[in-house]
Amino acid sequence: DQQVKQNSPSLSVQEGRISILNCDYTNSMFDYFLWYKKYPAEGPTFLISISSIKDKNEDGRFTVFLNKSAKHLSLHIVPSQPGDSAVYFCAASVNSGYSTLTFGKGTMLLVSP
Amino acid sequence: NAGVTQTPKFRVLKTGQSMTLLCAQDMNHEYMYWYRQDPGMGLRLIHYSVGEGTTAKGEVPDGYNVSRLKKQNFLLGLESAAPSQTSVYFCASSLTAPGTEAFFGQGTRLTVV
Numbered sequence: 001d002q003q004v005k006q007n008s009p010s011l012s013v014q015e016g017r018i019s020i021l022n023c024d025y026t027n028s029m030f031d032y033f034l035w036y037k038k039y040p041a042e043g044p045t046f047l048i049s050i051s052s053i054k055d056k057n058e059d060g061r062f063t064v065f066l067n068k069s070a071k072h073l074s075l076h077i078v079p080s081q082p083g084d085s086a087v088y089f090c091a092a093s094v095n096s097g098y099s100t101l102t103f104g105k106g107t108m109l110l111v112s113p
Numbered sequence: 114n115a116g117v118t119q120t121p122k123f124r125v126l127k128t129g130q131s132m133t134l135l136c137a138q139d140m141n142h143e144y145m146y147w148y149r150q151d152p153g154m155g156l157r158l159i160h161y162s163v164g165e166g167t168t169a170k171g172e173v174p175d176g177y178n179v180s181r182l183k184k185q186n187f188l189l190g191l192e193s194a195a196p197s198q199t200s201v202y203f204c205a206s207s208l209t210a211p212g213t214e215a216f217f218g219q220g221t222r223l224t225v226v
Contacts (some may be wrong), residue, residue, distance in 0.1 A: 009153075034214055043117070043203055043217030044156070089156060098163050100146065100171065101215060105155035 008103035019077040023090030029091040119218035126194040132135040132187040135206030144207045145187035194225045
């Protein structure tokens with residue numbers, strides 16, 4: 001039973017436009033959410049996170065929105081750049097005890113010039 | 114500034130052979146993790162450790178063993194490799210529980226023939 005779902009395996013966007021990557025979760029105990037970015041032949045790198053006490057977090061071109069009632073979060077990239085082309089993983093955890101990260105299957109973003 | 118280093122980066126094993134993957138981190142992190150990444154499956158947790166001398170099972174632990182004899186090292190062992198263990202393996206570490214982000218190594222591509 002997948003607790004973190006990224007239902008779009010891929011997304012294509014033109015350079016300069018907005019990229020929106022979506023993530024849904026089923027475990028209501030999750031209270032911390034992260035996005036990771038992964039280039040081919042490299043390990044994932046942390047991008048941005050959000051705690052359940054917030055509904056928005058911004059870092060430069062990247063903004064994560066959290067809708068707790070819908071158990072949904074999204075990552076917005078504005079403006080998109082070709083260097084953003086990568087696989088994006090959504091992850092969630094319970095921020096207490098010995099919790100671990102649960103990852104979604106990832107969305108491959110392709111930003112074309 | 115090495116971060117998380119995995120050894121080896123590539124390996125081909127015959128069915129039934131054994132091997133150990135080494136993960137080393139120089140950030141004095143308490144938590145360490147082993148994940149596997151398979152096409153369409155995202156990142157799945159194999160085993161993890163919350164401190165020196167501790168280990169715990171993750172989502173897909175069968176066929177693997179781990180040890181954390183030193184804080185900076187986390188070893189993943191395959192006692193009798195099977196073709197189903199063909200995957201890309203990622204080690205990660207985090208300072209505390211996953212309320213803080215995890216840092217990943219570059220991965221080990223393992224093929225079992």
